[in-house]
Amino acid sequence: MSTNAQMKKDNWSEEAYAASASFVYSAKIVGKLLNSLKPEPTDKVLDIGCGDGKFTANFLPAIGSVLGIDASESMIESANKDYASEKASFRVVDCRFLEQETSIVDGSWDKVISNAALHWILRDESTRMSTLRAIYGCLKPGGTYVFEMGGHGNVAEVKTALLYALVQQGITVEQARETSPWFFPSDDWMRSALEKVGFQVENVELEYRPTKLTSDAKGGLEGWVRLMGAQFLEALHEEKRDAAVKQIGDILQTVVTRVEDGSQWLGYVRLRGIAKKI
Ligand SMILES: C[S@@+](CC[C@H](N)C(=O)[O-])C[C@H]1O[C@@H](n2cnc3c(N)ncnc32)[C@H](O)[C@@H]1O
Secondary structure: OOOOOOOOOOOOOHHHHHHHHHHHHOOOOOHHHHHHHOOOOOOEEEEEOOOOOHHHHHHHHHOOEEEEEEOOHHHHHHHHHHHOEOOEEEEEOOHHHHHHOOOOOOOOEEEEEEEOOHHHHOOOHHHHHHHHHHHHHHEEEEEEEEEEEEOOOOOHHHHHHHHHHHHHOOOOHHHHHHHOOOOOOOHHHHHHHHHHOOOEEEEEEEEEEEEEOOOOOOOHHHHHHHHHOHHHHOOOOHHHHHHHHHHHHHHHHHHHEOOOOOOEEEEEEEEEEEEEOO
16 A cells, blocks of 8 residues: 555644544543443553544543553644643554554553544555554453444545545546545454454444534534545645635535534444454
């Protein structure tokens, strides 16, 4: 894989994330995932793709300690600023190469959790299985891995509009597909992959969860497209990006907008799972 093989640029920032995607880590949205964590006061937890720590903060009071890891220096800087303590630390790790982190992949963790990050991390086909194997290796025998991520069909409308905008600018369909930073697997794919690395799968499920976009002036659909779709937009010359974002907004206007109140919703499809190391 060429374009996605290296994390070239850090597109994340706490501010942009809060403006356009604060729902991702809201207690209401992550309720089912947190229930499956079943936090205990003695738990040593690894949070994969922890972002700016706001998701981690949801379960931090209920556990013993947490290490959050994320590829974004900017998100880890925010997490350390806001949440680092005796029981919480955060570190920059590109989880595509988690297996190389021998101080983390040491069979010492009671639980591994991940929210809204695995579809980015597993995009790179060449490291997909080694990352899952490393997650298995992190856990103690009897340990639990719980996750939620984009599943098959996630945000299909906006992904299609992003692909269209690129093709309209003369990029081939194949190249446009290659720029996608996401892998949205089915429940069947994930179950089989987890079993292949040794997990006993308790549950893997897909849920269609239409999600209301923020009404923040710097967020909304445009903010979401600029933040989450940054890698698509980077395939275009800089001067063409604003026009592409506008076109995507125009195409999606009637697709995502509810007539009763003008609110805008994306068709999120979540893939949730619980797997045990036995
Ligand atoms: C949508 S955010 C989710 C953050 C957090 N888990 C939450 O629920 O708010 C996705 C996160 O995945 C991280 N990410 C993407 N690719 C990654 C990789 N290869 N290794 C580690 N983290 C990665 C991004 O930096 C970003 O912080």
